[in-house]
Amino acid sequence: MSIGDLQKALRPGLIAWGAGGLVLGLVLRWAGTGGAATVWTGATLPVLAMLLVEIVTTLRRGEFGLDLVAALSMTAALVFGETLAAAVVALMYAGGQALEAFAERRARSEMTALLTRVPRKAIRHRGAALEEVDLDAVRPGDRLLIRRGDVLPVDGALASDIAHLDLSALTGEPLPQRFEGGAELMSGATNAGDPFDLLARRVAAESTFAGIVRLVQQAQAVRAPMARLADRYALGFLVLTLALAGAAWGLSGDPVRAVAVLVVATPCPLILAVPVALVAGLSQAAKQGILIKSGRALEALAGISALVLDKTGTLTSGQPGLIEIREAGEVPAEELLRLAAALEQASPHTIAEMLVAEARRRHLDLPKPEAVRETAGEGVEGRIDGRAVLLGGRGFVAAQLGLAAPPKDGAGPGEVTVAVAVDGRWAGELVLADTLREGIEGLFAALRAAGIARIVLATGDRPDVAEAVVDGLGFEAVHAGLAPADKIGVVLAERKAGRVMMVGDGVNDAPALAAADVGVAMGARGAAASAEAADVVLLVDRLDRVLPALAIARRTRRIALQSVVAGIGLSVLGMLAAALGLIVPVEGALLQELIDVAVVLNALRALRG
Structure with missing residues (x-):
């Protein structure tokens, strides 16, 4: 069992021991029977011993934490006979750890809620009956x-x-x-x-929600969000505390003033505020469909100034969409689509699925195809409502019709045409293309308003295709024809001017996502390499989730800094009052606890949108 696990197991007992000892000592003092100091000392020592073990453990790892100030305050209070103050500090410190645990549970609420929604069973049709089966059986x-x-x-x-x-x-x-x-x-x-x-x-294990659950479990296991990030300021705060305590003792000749300074200085605002705010921000992001894997990623996200985007599946939908129906005979456009989609019901091809979905979206009647014959990689033919229908590549259809050459192709960069013949005549073409996601123009404007100074495209597509797709969007730079390693170079080049966020969705984006300050993966289907390499995963296939991710990160950082500045500012004022003899050690301990509660409640504001 690790030190952290041991602390968690002993925490309720330490709180009860400290509270019981504090109350018993107060009763003994009120009764005038003596022994109160001994009881308060006994209430303090277990907490102090556990704290010293933790300090030694962190020092062995080469880390220097603010827990040292808490240990000094308890030790000094015991040495100089301020046993009541020592008992109060011990109880408040143990209670502060419990407060941190409560705040962590509250802050993780949305992430935990995702895990509790996992279904275990499914209702499956079996002939004319229904059966309940385990999810793994689907x-x-x-x-x-x-x-x-x-x-x-x-x-x-x-x-x-x-x-x-x-x-x-x-x-x-x-x-x-x-x-x-x-x-x-x-x-x-x-x-x-x-x-x-x-x-x-x-199957369930490869579905979207299973991928989301795996990513949430990984994020829950990462300790970075609850790491005491403020320990980086520990040495400076310790020097300030010891200087004030020494000055108070030296100038007044009263060691109790030094004890009071140390008690007020117990740095719970620094220890608690930052991690609680960070975890609250992570939970708020999860509520918005954004899984941020660590506190480090959240901090980095708050300072992003440049955005590198992949094209296919990120800037665009990643699936071909019908953009035009070109009639070339007597068959009207809607009928041309209906006949083609009805025939495509017999094909497993991606384009076939898209045409069928588009026809159903338009509420077109799709009868069952008959006499279907498919030529792999070329096209398919069959009969729909008694009419002979043939579709496929332009060359294939022209050859089947006995034409010397197909009609002139008017397809633009990145567009694909599906030729359709009906009853032995060229009937027209269905034009498909991978189109921009809806609302991209407005998203770009919002990103620039949010402080993103550079938006850059990095794609493996041909330059003419890339330029045609992004024309008018106002990219600062467009890099096309890139291999995965080349995308890393684009990210590293942009990092020279500030922190960079890379957004992608495919396996080929994984190296660039890992190289960026913040890598963002689109969607969470299965166990895609991009989702594994990314710092942030958009749980739904929507690029606009980047905006709330930036807003949540920046608000969380602002709240964390507010809590730290306010908490430490109040602590320093209390230390000055203690140095001047205006606050005794017990009052200092109670004051510090009020500050702790205030900064934690402020940090939990990051849970609100």
């Missing part, structure tokens, strides 16, 4: 019943006409969202409407 293709209030156990497609989902636990959005048949649904959402059927796409 396989892709299984049809699941999602009842009102159920958490979606796996990623899947909506197999009913409509669903209303509460995404607040993942995105922070308070209002339920409406989804229509065929829509891809993310595990971890809650059914806020009528029961519906879900067609499983992944």
Whole structure:
């Protein structure tokens, strides 16, 4: 068992021992029977012994902490006969650790809430009946019943006409969202409407929510947020404390004044305020769908001045979308899409899935295709409502129709065309492209208003494709045709001017994410290398979550600094009053406890949005 674990186990007993000894000593003094000093000494020594063990342990690790001031105050109080003050300090110190533990639990509330929502069972259709199965038994293709209030156990497609989902636990959005048949649904959402059927796409271990849970568990295990970051100021504060205590003793000739200074100086505001504020900030971020893995990442995020973005899957959706239907005959645009999507129901290709989803979004009737024949990598043909339909690459369709050459291709950079023939005639083309995420222009304006001075693109796509996609967005620089190692070079070059945040989503982004001051991964599906390498994971596939991440980090840092400055400022005033003989040791101990409570409550403000 480690020292930290031993402290946690003994903490309730130390608090009870200290409180009982303090009260018993007060009773003995009030009764005038004597022995109060002995009781107070006995109440102090166990806490002091545990504190000394912790100090020795940290010194062996090469660390110098502010706990040394607390140990000095208790020791000095015992040496100079201020046993009541020593007992009060011991109780307040043990209570301060309990306060820190309470604040940590309160601050981690949103992160813990994510873990408690993990479903264990699923309701699966089996013929005409339903069966409850363990989550591990669910396989892709299984049809699941999602009842009102159920958490979606796996990623899947909506197999009913409509669903209303509460995404607040993942995105922070308070209002339920409406989804229509065929829509891809993310595990971890809650059914806020009528029961519906879900067609499983992944096993539970590979679904989005399972990835989120793993990342949260990793973040919970990291000790950086609760590390006493203010220990970096320990030496300076110790020198100031000893100087004031020595001056008070030397000028007055009264060692009790030095004891009072040490008691007031017990630096709980520094010890408690920073970690409590940091963990509160981490929890508030989790509520907004942002998992920040450590306090170090939160601190770094607060000082970001440059942003490097990947393109595919980050700046864009990462999936082809239908941007235009070009008619070339008598078949109207909507009918062209309907016939193509109906035929594509028989194909597992990504473009096929997109066309089917787009047709369903437009509420087009998709009959079952007949006589389907697919040529791998080329195209597919079949019959829809008795009509012969052929679609695929332009060259493939032209060859099947016996044309010497396909009609002129008007596709732009990054666009893909799917040619469609109906009843043996060239009927038109469906133009697809990976489009910008919705609201990118407004997001960029908000980022610049938030203090991001440089926004840079780093992509592996061809330069002409990259330039066409980002035209008009106002990037400071566009780097295209990059290998993963080249993206690292872009990040390092930007770091010369300030702290850099890199946002990406693919395996090829992982090295650059690790090289940045703050690496941000889009989404948390499965165990993607980008999510593992990143400091921050956006739990939902939305780039706009970067804005609240920056705001929360900066507000958290501001609150932490406010707590430290106010707490230490009040402590220094109390030390001066003690040095002048205006405060006795017991009053100093009580004053310090009031300061502790005030700074912790202020630090917990970081929980509020």
